[in-house]
Amino acid sequence: MDIMANHGRSIVQGISILGNTVNGLDLLNWHKVYNALVIPILTYRAQVWYTGRNQKGLIHKLQVAQNEGIRKIGGVFKTTPIDPLHNLLGVPPISYVLPKLMHSYALRLKGLSPNAKVHTVLDTDQCRYWPSYINPPTNLSWASLGIGPSTYRPKDPCTAGLWSHPHVTHEPPPPNPTTYKDDLAHPWEYDTHIFIFMHIHRELPYALYFIKRNRRVSHRGLNRGIDQMQALCRAVKIALVSIDIDHTCRIIIWH
16 A cells, blocks of 8 residues: 555546646546546556445545645645535545445446356456465455346357448359359459468368459468368458459459
8 A cells, every 4th residue: 555655646646647626638538637547546456456445545546646636636725624625626535536436346347247256256267365264255256245147248259231332242052053163264354362271180270272263363371270170261261361452343252
């Protein structure tokens, strides 16, 4: 706490160059600077150490550091009472800020996935520091107590909409195999064809790609991956990046 309080005082002294009682920032901008620079330092990792029990001395150290910032924002004398300044400037005391952060922390836990590390570390994590018959109270266990059912809702992977100007055309297998031969034998002048060939191997999966335009192969390459799907995705990505996209051309991927 002493380190954080001293650091907060140093920041307050540093931002004093931004204005004084005559010229400088107005009250709204002082609020932004104070909330962006000083509050995060004074409340650093409060979710870990703040319990609200027998911590008046720690909170007092932080409040004394904040008092200097309040007086700097208000441009008042050192003998000015602090309680009226909190009301006039709209800056809550540290004793109100810390419970608010704990409440936000509990809401954050409620919105996380049930498989998140902060949820599993309490009971199912094998790397916890205490045996199964010991359940020491921590800020994490207190914040997780009574928060209700999880509000986590995984996003649907198919939420992306259609492109307004699609450049990539997926060609499904036609009922007549001669369609492939017709498209390749008489290609459009501006068509770009990407051919992807998968090498099926359990230990070394890789994918080959060829880029053909105007009946000429312009690029070719090989991409590896931890599995066939990753190798395929890498080959498609690198092939698309290698193409000079023209708004008048089509890109046809053959796999």
